Amino acid sequence: MPTADFPAIYASLASISLFVETEAQKLAFTSKERYQISLSVDEACANIIDHAYSGETSATIHLTALAEESRLLILIEDRGSPCDLDSIPEPDLTSPLEERRERGLGVYTMRQLMDEVRFERLPDGRNRLTMIKYTRAG
Secondary structure (H helix, E strand, O other): OOEEEEEOOHHHHHHHHHHHHHHHOOOOOOHHHHHHHHHHHHHHHHHHHHHHOOOOOOOEEEEEEEEEOOEEEEEEEEOOOOOOHHHOOOOOOOOOHHHOOOOOHHHHHHHHHOOEEEEEEOOOOOEEEEEEEEOOOO
16 A cells, blocks of 8 residues: 655645655546546645644655555545544635635535545544545446
């Protein structure tokens, strides 16, 4: 199972994207679907840096990406502050931009672009975000 650790800094986002893209290319995703996967992972990892770790840090983001038959399984783990994805309200997409809240758009985007998005706090204190994207053939 392909895994890697990345520093929790914004400069890592390009390497993280490449890591996930390498695994996604093993499946019959369209270029649009691969972009959706990459954007979702980018949002998730930026949120970890911003919110779980409160900014860039020497901590790491642990990533697993596995192409299985008709789906791509992505596990993103960190040791930062936990986040209950279900407690984040859906963003306001109808009000004028200057009246909108800043929070929730990244989680909303992940849920719209991926087929499954789940967060759990593991007993050892790690946070795990599981995202799955199915190929349309699957």
